[in-house]
Amino acid sequence: MTLAKLNDTNRFLIFAAIILLMPIWMIPLGGAYPDLLQKFAIYGIFAIGFNILFGLTGYLSFGHAAFLGVGSYAAVWSFKLFTMNAIPAIIFGVLFAGLLAFIIGFLSLRRTGIYFSILTLAFAQMSYNLAYSVLTPITNGETGLQLSQQDPRIIDSMFVEAGAGLPSTNLFGLKMSGFEGFYFCAVMLILCYYISMRIFRSPFGLMLRGIKSNQNRMMYTGLNTRPYMLTAFVISGMYAGLAGSLLAVTDPLAGAERMQWTASGEVVLMTILGGVGTLAGPMLGAGLIKYFENIFSAFNNQTLTEIFSFLPDAAVEVVVPIVGLFVGSGWHLTLGLLFVVIVIFLPGGIVEGMSRLAGLFRRKDQENMNGTASPQDQPGE
Amino acid sequence: MDAIFLQILNGLDKGAAYALIALGLTLVFGTLGIVNFAHGALFMMGAFCAVTFNKLLMLSTKVEDKSVTLFKAYKEQPYLEIWFPDAGPILLDYAVPLSILMAIPVMILIGYVMERGLIKHFYKRPHAEQILVTFGLAIVLQEVIKAVFGANPIPQTAPDILAGSANVGAWFGMGENVVYPWWRLVYLLFSGLIIFAVFSFLQFTTYGMVVRAGMRDRETVGLLGINIERRFTIVFAMATVVAGLAGVMYTPILPPDYHMGMDFLVLSFVVVVVGGMGSLGGAVLAGFLLGIVQSFASMTEVKAILPGIDQIIIYLVAVIILLVLPRGLMGRAGVMDD
Numbered sequence: 252m253t254l255a256k257l258n259d260t261n262r263f264l265i266f267a268a269i270i271l272l273m274p275i276w277m278i279p280l281g282g283a284y285p286d287l288l289q290k291f292a293i294y295g296i297f298a299i300g301f302n303i304l305f306g307l308t309g310y311l312s313f314g315h316a317a318f319l320g321v322g323s324y325a326a327v328w329s330f331k332l333f334t335m336n337a338i339p340a341i342i343f344g345v346l347f348a349g350l351l352a353f354i355i356g357f358l359s360l361r362r363t364g365i366y367f368s369i370l371t372l373a374f375a376q377m378s379y380n381l382a383y384s385v386l387t388p389i390t391n392g393e394t395g396l397q398l399s400q401q402d403p404r405i406i407d408s409m410f411v412e413a414g415a416g417l418p419s420t421n422l423f424g425l426k427m428s429g430f431e432g433f434y435f436c437a438v439m440l441i442l443c444y445y446i447s448m449r450i451f452r453s454p455f456g457l458m459l460r461g462i463k464s465n466q467n468r469m470m471y472t473g474l475n476t477r478p479y480m481l482t483a484f485v486i487s488g489m490y491a492g493l494a495g496s497l498l499a500v501t502d503p504l505a506g507a508e509r510m511q512w513t514a515s516g517e518v519v520l521m522t523i524l525g526g527v528g529t530l531a532g533p534m535l536g537a538g539l540i541k542y543f544e545n546i547f548s549a550f551n552n553q554t555l556t557e558i559f560s561f562l563p564d565a566a567v568e569v570v571v572p573i574v575g576l577f578v579g580s581g582w583h584l585t586l587g588l589l590f591v592v593i594v595i596f597l598p599g600g601i602v603e604g605m606s607r608l609a610g611l612f613r614r615k616d617q618e619n620m621n622g623t624a625s626p627q628d629q630p631g632e
Numbered sequence: 633m634d635a636i637f638l639q640i641l642n643g644l645d646k647g648a649a650y651a652l653i654a655l656g657l658t659l660v661f662g663t664l665g666i667v668n669f670a671h672g673a674l675f676m677m678g679a680f681c682a683v684t685f686n687k688l689l690m691l692s693t694k695v696e697d698k699s700v701t702l703f704k705a706y707k708e709q710p711y712l713e714i715w716f717p718d719a720g721p722i723l724l725d726y727a728v729p730l731s732i733l734m735a736i737p738v739m740i741l742i743g744y745v746m747e748r749g750l751i752k753h754f755y756k757r758p759h760a761e762q763i764l765v766t767f768g769l770a771i772v773l774q775e776v777i778k779a780v781f782g783a784n785p786i787p788q789t790a791p792d793i794l795a796g797s798a799n800v801g802a803w804f805g806m807g808e809n810v811v812y813p814w815w816r817l818v819y820l821l822f823s824g825l826i827i828f829a830v831f832s833f834l835q836f837t838t839y840g841m842v843v844r845a846g847m848r849d850r851e852t853v854g855l856l857g858i859n860i861e862r863r864f865t866i867v868f869a870m871a872t873v874v875a876g877l878a879g880v881m882y883t884p885i886l887p888p889d890y891h892m893g894m895d896f897l898v899l900s901f902v903v904v905v906v907g908g909m910g911s912l913g914g915a916v917l918a919g920f921l922l923g924i925v926q927s928f929a930s931m932t933e934v935k936a937i938l939p940g941i942d943q944i945i946i947y948l949v950a951v952i953i954l955l956v957l958p959r960g961l962m963g964r965a966g967v968m969d970d
Contacts (some may be wrong), residue, residue, distance in 0.1 A: 369954070370901060370951060372901075376944075377947045385940030420964075537663055584771070588768070590765075591772065
C-alpha cells in the first residue's frame with residue numbers, strides 16, 4: 252500500500268536489505284542454504300536483465316539462454332587460462348555475451364513480433380547445436396567444460412604454487428563457495444538492480460517504453476529506434492552473460508544444456524510470473540521458481556506420507572499418489588499449471604496481484620473521501 | 633544423381649511431418665489469430681493415441697503355453713487372438729493405421745475442449761500471452777503423458793507387409809541402391825492426402841469458403857450473420873486432428889516419447905515463420921523445403937566441407953529467409969507486422 256509511494260532511494264535500500272538479509276529470513280522457509288540463495292541471486296540477475304528487453308520494449312526474445320551459456324563458457328575459460336579470480340571471469344563473461352548479443356541483436360532486430368522471437372530462437376538453437384557438435388574443442392561437447400590440472404592459469408602460476416587437487420574459485424583469496432559466494436552474487440544482484448532502476452527512470456528507458464507502445468509513431472517523429480533497441484538488447488544480453496559467469500564462479504563448469512531453448516523459456520516464465528516491466532517483479536519470479544523447484548523436487552512419496560500422516564490411513568493412500576504427481580520429478584507439471592493459471596488470471600504477474608490487493612484496501616479508505624477509486628495501472632502488457 | 637534423389641526422398645518424410653504440423657499451426661493462426669505453442673504437444677498426443685490403442689488391443693490374459701511340454705508354462709495372449717483366431721492377429725498387425733480411427737475422435741475432443749476451455753479467452757490478448765499460456769499448457773500435457781506412460785520411448789511397429797524397403801530407384805530407372813522404407817512412403821502419401829484434403833476443404837466447400845472469408849476479415853463475415861467463431865472452433869479441432877494424425881502415423885518412424893512434441897514444435901514454428909505466418913501454402917512448401925535441406929546437409933560429403941552444418945542448417949536457412957524476405961516465403965502483408 253505504501254510501497255507505491257516510496258521514492259527510488261528507499262526502494263533500493265529496502266531491496267538491498269531484503270537481499271542481504273536473505274540468509275536470515277529464509278531460515279523459516281527452509282531455503283537458507285548457500286546453493287539455493289546463490290541460484291536466487293543469479294537467476295534474479297538473469298530475469299532482471301531479460302526484463303530490460305521484454306518489459307521495456309515488449310520484444311520477446313526466446314534466445315536469452317545463449318548469452319547465459321556464453322557467459323559460463325567465457326568464465327570457465329578465464330579460470331582455465333588466466334586465474335581463478337572471479338573478477339576477470341565475470342568481465343570476460345559479460346564481454347563475450349555482449350559481443351554475441353550485439354551480433355544476434357543486430358540481425359534479429361530487423362524484424363518485430365513473432366519473427367523476432369523466432370530469429371532469436373533460431374540463433375540460440377544454432378549456438379546450442381554448435382556447442383554440442385563442432386565447437387567441441389572450445390565447449391567440450393556433452394561432458395561440459397571443466398577445470399583440469401593441466402590448465403595453464405598464467406596469472407595464478409606467477410603468484411602461487413599450484414597445489415594438489417583442483418583450485419577453487421576465489422575473489423582475491425576469498426573462497427567463492429558457501430555464503431561468501433552468495434554475498435558476492437548478492438552484491439552483483441544489487442548492483443544490477445540499481446542499474447536497471449536507473450535505466451527504467453532514464454530518458455533512454457522512456458524511449459524504450461515509447462517503442463513498446465508504438466514504434467511507428469516513434470519513427471514518425473524522425474527517431475531511429477534501432478540503436479536504442481540494440482542497446483537494450485546488448486545490455487540485457489550482458490546481464491545474461493553476468494548471470495552465466497556467476498553460475499561458473501559458484502560451480503566452475505559449463506555445459507551446453509544451459510543454452511537450450513527450455514532455459515530461455517524459463518527466464519520468460521520467471522519474468523512473467525513476477526511481473527513484466529516492473530522493477531522487482533522478475534527477481535521475485537526467479538526466486539519463487541527456483542525456490543519451488545528446489546523444495547518441490549526434493550519431495551518424494553515418503554516425505555508426502557509423513558506430511559499427510561494426520562489424515563486417516565485410507566485417505567493417505569489416495570492423497571499421496573495424487574499429490575505425488577505434482578512434486579518430485581513431476582514438479583514441471585506444477586510449474587506448467589501455475590504458469591497457465593498466472594497468465595490467465597494475472598497477466599501482470601505477482602506484482603500486479605499485490606497492487607490489486609493493495610488497491611482493494613485503498614478503495615475502502617477512499618470511499619469515505621470521494622467515493623470513486625482510480626483504476627490501477629497495469630504494469631507491463 | 634542417385635545420391636541426390638535418395639536425399640530428396642529422405643528429406644521428404646521428415647518434411648512431411650513438419651508440413652503437417654506447420655499446416656495446423658498456421659491454420660490456427662490464420663483463423664483464430666492464436667500463436668499456439670501447444671501444437672507440438674498435440675502431435676505428441678496423437679502419437680500416444682497410437683500407443684494407447686496398441687495397448688488396448690494388446691490387452692491379454694494368461695493362457696497355457698502348449699508348445700512347452702515338460703512343465704506347465706503360461707504365456708500372455710491378447711484377448712483379440714483368443715476371441716478372433718483369424719482376424720485378431722491381422723488387427724494387431726495393423727494397430728498403427730487402425731489407431732487413426734481412435735485418434736480422430738480423441739483429437740477432435742481435445743481440440744474442442746482446448747479451444748472452448750482456454751484458447752477462446754485469449755483471442756484479444758497479446759501474442760506474447762498466447763505464446764506463454766499455450767507453452768504452459770504444452771508443459772502440462774507433456775508431464776501428464778510422462779506420468780502415465782513413463783519417460784522412455786515406446787517403439788511401435790508398422791504392419792509386416794510394409795516392413796521392408798521399396799526399391800524406388802528401379803521405378804524411375806535409377807540405380808539399385810536407391811531404396812526407401814515402405815512405411816515412409818506410406819507416410820508421404822498419407823500426408824499428401826491430408827494436405828490435399830485440408831486444401832480442398834477450404835477451397836471447394838461452402839464451409840471452407842466462409843472460413844477463408846473469415847480469415848480475411850472476420851468482422852465483416854460476422855456482420856453478415858454468420859457465427860464465425862463456431863466455424864473457427866471447428867477449424868481448430870481440424871488442426872488438432874491434422875497434428876494428431878501426423879503423430880499417429882509417425883510412430884513407426886520415431887518411437888514416441890513425452891518430449892517429441894517440444895522437439896518438433898521449435899522446428900515447426902521455424903517452418904511456419906519461414907513459410908509466412910498465416911499462409912497455408914507457405915507452411916507446406918517450407919516444411920518440405922526445410923526437410924529436404926536438412927537431409928542434404930546431413931550427407932557425409934557436405935559435412936566434410938562444412939562440419940556441423942547438419943546441426944544448424946534449418947535455423948541458418950530460417951535466419952537467411954527471414955532477413956531477406958521479411959514475411960517469409962509466402963506471407964501476406966499486414967499479418968503480424970506489428
